[in-house]
Amino acid sequence: MHIGILTGGGDCPGLNAVIRAVTLALINECGARVTGIERGFLGLITRNVQPLDARSVEGILAQGGTVLGTHNRCDPFHYFGAGGADVSAQALAYARDELGLDGLVVIGGDGTMVIAHRFAELGLPVVGVPKTIDNDLACTERTFGFDSAVAVVAEALDRLETTARSHRRVMIAETMGRYAGWIALEGGMAGGADVILLPEVPFDVDEVARVCAEREARDGYTLICIAEGAHARDQGLTVRATLADSPDPLRLGGVGQWLQHQLQPRLQSEVRTTLLGHIQRGGSPTPYDRVLSTRFGYHAAQLIRRGQFGRMVTLEGEHCASVPLQAVAGQTRTVPLDHPLLNAARGLGISLGETQG
Numbered sequence: 400m401h402i403g404i405l406t407g408g409g410d411c412p413g414l415n416a417v418i419r420a421v422t423l424a425l426i427n428e429c430g431a432r433v434t435g436i437e438r439g440f441l442g443l444i445t446r447n448v449q450p451l452d453a454r455s456v457e458g459i460l461a462q463g464g465t466v467l468g469t470h471n472r473c474d475p476f477h478y479f480g481a482g483g484a485d486v487s488a489q490a491l492a493y494a495r496d497e498l499g500l501d502g503l504v505v506i507g508g509d510g511t512m513v514i515a516h517r518f519a520e521l522g523l524p525v526v527g528v529p530k531t532i533d534n535d536l537a538c539t540e541r542t543f544g545f546d547s548a549v550a551v552v553a554e555a556l557d558r559l560e561t562t563a564r565s566h567r568r569v570m571i572a573e574t575m576g577r578y579a580g581w582i583a584l585e586g587g588m589a590g591g592a593d594v595i596l597l598p599e600v601p602f603d604v605d606e607v608a609r610v611c612a613e614r615e616a617r618d619g620y621t622l623i624c625i626a627e628g629a630h631a632r633d634q635g636l637t638v639r640a641t642l643a644d645s646p647d648p649l650r651l652g653g654v655g656q657w658l659q660h661q662l663q664p665r666l667q668s669e670v671r672t673t674l675l676g677h678i679q680r681g682g683s684p685t686p687y688d689r690v691l692s693t694r695f696g697y698h699a700a701q702l703i704r705r706g707q708f709g710r711m712v713t714l715e716g717e718h719c720a721s722v723p724l725q726a727v728a729g730q731t732r733t734v735p736l737d738h739p740l741l742n743a744a745r746g747l748g749i750s751l752g753e754t755q756g
């Protein structure tokens with residue numbers, strides 16, 4: 400048996416742990432030959448591959464990034480950009496006929512799963528493994544990388560708290576999370592934010608200013624945790640969607656900076672913004688993510704062993720399971736408005752920027 404592995408989309412802590420687990424399980428349990436495809440689907444077009452064995456995956460469990468490299472814009476069905484050439488037939492022929500792959504493990508997020516699903520429809524035996532720090536993939540309760548990102552946000556807020564308190568400032572931390580607010584919600588809760596702003600709950604700038612002013616008078620400082628995809632009520636804009644055509648150039652600096660400029664004229668205290676950016680995506684996975692990645696990788700190898708292709712590994716409660724790729728492709732799992740953590744935040748007096756009354 401000859402199995403390929405690739406990592407697609409943005410990198411994420413835990414990718415190497417999955418590569419290691421899939422490789423070791425396939426070698427030990429199936430006596431398989433394993434080949435790494437370099438830079439995601441691009442490697443199937445440029446024909447860049449490397450053999451993987453117990454030796455080559457040694458010591459990579461705790462390493463950030465991906466030893467195979469990745470590419471977040473390579474779609475063989477639209478080879479560079481919409482309207483680009485469809486080179487999927489060449490990629491498929493290379494994988495199946497030249498490399499002689501009996502299966503391909505595709506580790507990636509939503510965009511990668513869409514491509515994986517299309518290859519599966521063309522007859523390539525594919526197994527997907529869900530990856531994204533955003534934790535917004537459908538059908539799985541967790542994606543690996545999320546816990547590591549939350550740990551970074553919590554630590555950043557801990558650090559911002561001491562300087563905010565000392566200077567009596569409003570500190571805004573902008574997290575990743577384009578479409579879903581999981582990182583801002585869990586990171587904000589873990590880091591003791593006073594205000595948490597998510598894409599799912601459009602915020603009222605007046606209300607955020609009111610909370611900051613009240614805290615200014617009472618506590619002297621405020622910690623705000625805002626997801627990059629959050630947007631103000633009635634504005635109907637998200638930063639990412641409006642980079643090109645924003646009427647407000649300040650939005651180019653991110654929604655955190657935009658909020659800073661909205662709040663500053665209404666407050667006595669100084670307002671500062673920290674854009675956490677790719678720091679949330681780099682570095683070593685947390686122990687939780689190392690274990691989850693290892694479980695996902697092992698489960699992917701089990702699916703291959705049983706010949707269950709066209710499926711993505713999921714986490715259901717305590718257990719690994721799987722769903723058809725079709726159920727995942729193109730779906731986003733946002734924070735439900737009745738999520739217990741949102742209710743807990745409200746109950747603790749943490750503002751979600753919602754209009755009062």
Ligand code: F6P
Nearest residue numbers: 409471531532533575576577680
């Ligand atoms: O999807 C993961 C993610 O980390 C998003 O939260 C973020 O908007 C995006 O990737 C950033 O991607 P890039 O590295 O292309 O700027």
